Amino acid sequence: MKFTILNGSPKGAESVTMQYILYIKKKHPEHEYNIINIAQAIKKIENDEKRFDDIILQVKESDGVVWGFPLYVMLVCSQYKRFIELIFERNAESAFENKYTIVLSTSIHFYDHTAHNYMHSICDDLKMKYVGNYPADSWDLLYPKRRARWLIFAEEFINHIENNFPTSRHYTPLIRREFKYTPSKVIDNSKKINTNGKNILVVSDETSENTNLGNMLKRFKDSFSSEIEIININKIDIKGGCISCLQCGYDHKCSYIGKDGFIDFWEDVVMTSDILIFAGVIKDRYLSAKWKMALDRAFYMTHTPTLIGKQMGYIISGPLSQIPNLTEMFQGHIELQGSNLVDIITDEFGTSEEIDALIQDFARRLVTFSNTDYIKPLTFLGEGGRKIFRDDIYGRNRFVFMADHEYYEKHGYYDTFPQNDERAKKLNEKLIPLIKIDKIRNKMNMKQEFLRPFRKVLEDPIK
Ligand SMILES: Cc1cc2nc3c(=O)[nH]c(=O)nc-3n(C[C@H](O)[C@H](O)[C@H](O)COP(=O)(O)O)c2cc1C
Structure with a gap:
């Protein structure tokens, strides 16, 4: 049997996740395992159509496809996300149709469920035969019982293919509403919101006023009595995605320093805002790979929050209500940052007038909450996530993330251990x-x- 393994680790062959594949290869050498380093080679794959086509051909000729990746900020890394976008952009979906598939991740189990929900929905969108997912802890393979568990799962995958067993579907295709949002031209000056000296920033991957999102941002901007800043993330000098060198673990210093403008953008522009809006167009079942790249690159601060105390929100174009997984990531991210999610405004519902009113009131609430430093209590998303980080940094990953450890000690994170x-x-x-x-x-x-x-x-x- 021939397996194609789409490696989603920017580390390529040095990936921990790929050791799980090599283990199956060791146990079942009778099969062929073709590991393709997708995330590591994404620029070449994107720029060289032949290389992309070769990969698609290999998928087509295989009996089973394995999506194997490390968790990166609640999802796959931006490089892998870009590959998924290319499959749809270049109409290569048919190569995946009816292919048996499994999804393997390694991580510390922080939001691995959102990454798996995403990948499952992508497999369903590609009409693949999804046999199941395996959300391993990074070090599982080192323990005999856990190795045995992984082997059972992999053998069931092989069994499934050999016997042509049926597979279930969980996600229906997204339906996009045909709607053109036109903001009202006249806004009553007396209703405009006084920013009260607050620094308001919008970061978006789309700002053109030919689009719903661009117009929603314009309407948002017009809600205030003074200027606010809107930045298009595509104009920021970001050379590439996070490559997981983990140099930042020791002192929060990114290996890209001096090579591009991302850190300056994050620290001087994003971090200095009081009110921060992230805006984007839904691409497959997430935002764009470019957005993901920015969020991955912000991981140079590893597990230390950089957006504490801000009023935050999202302005989104696309079928967000059909992707609760994405809303969960938005909320979880903001809770973990110690900021306040005020609202998420989309172009999914209502007339242009109703969206105008929503945007205007969004602006009002952002400033009102900012004036009172209101931060909502955490839900499980923030509470649970913080506890995973706290335990991991205190324990097994302290030596990797020394900078987090120092921050956690200084800011009383360890005081929250129940034994204290x-x-x-x-x-x-x-x-x-x-x-x-x-x-x-x-x-x-x-x-x-x-x-x-x-x-x-x-x-x-x-x-
Ligand atoms: C930029 C970055 C983001 C990460 N985000 C997460 C995360 O959201 N959740 C998690 O559990 N682990 C996260 N991790 C940890 C990796 O998923 C984990 O170390 C994985 O086993 C690495 O696999 P690899 O060697 O195959 O790349 C992150 C690591 C990096 C470098």
Whole structure:
């Protein structure tokens, strides 16, 4: 049997993820394994059509396709994303149709589910026969039981192909609404929002006023009584995607420093804003690869937030409501940054007048919340993500991410370990022996016990 492995690691052959493939090759040498370094060679693949066509031919001639990649900022890396875009742009979908496929990732399990949801939906869009996904921890292969588990999964893939077993579909194709947004030409000056000295920045991958997004940004800009800045990300000097050299782990210094303008843009423009809007056009089931490149490159600060305390939001053109996975990434990213997601405005619903009103009120809320430094409580997306980072940086990955460790120590991240919670410790010391006594436990009204501390707040005239 012939397998094509589309390697989504910018490290190429030095990829951890590819070791999982080599392990299957070791166990099943009777098959042919053709590993293609997609992410590492993306520029050449994009610029040399023959090279792209060769890859597509290899996919066509294989019995099974493996999408194998490292997690990069909740998704695949920008280089791999670009390859996926090229498949659709160059009408190469038919090579993938009806091919049996699996998706393998390695990561620390931070938002690996969003990357897998994305890849599953892409496989469905390509009409592939999706057998399943394998979200490995980076080091799983080093443990005998976990190796055995991976082998079971891979053998089931082979079994599936050999027997031509059926596969299920989970995603329906996206439907884009045919709608031209036309912003109102006259905006009542008295309704314009006073920016109150706040620095407002929009970063977008589309600014042309021939597009819905460009017009939505214009309307957003016109909502304020003074100028705000709109930057097109395509005009920023970004030489390439993150290459995972991990030099930044030690001191948050990117190996691209001096080679392009991204770090200056991020630090001098993005980080200095009070109100920050990310805007984009949906491309397949995410934003553009260019947007992904910027977000990957911002990883030079590794697991340390750079957008703390900002009011943030999204302005999106495209079928976002059909991609809840993407909304989850937007929200999770903002929560992890310690900023506030005010809203996401799209061109999916309503008339131009209704969108005008939404944009205008979006502007109002952004400034109002900025004036009061309002930050919403975290959901599971932020809470869970922070805990994964905290544990990983404190533990097994501290030596790789020394700069995060120093930041986490300085900013009390490790104080949130439950074993350091003195109040909880005392409470448990006092209450656990009592709760073990049947008579006391039976008499105790848990509902009332929970409410006792609230009463103090509600009955106190000052609090
Ligand atoms: C830029 C960058 C972003 C990353 N983002 C994530 C992430 O969002 N979630 C996660 O669990 N791991 C993340 N990682 C860790 C890698 O996914 C992990 O180390 C992976 O095993 C590397 O595989 P590779 O050697 O095949 O490239 C990131 C690593 C880099 C360099």
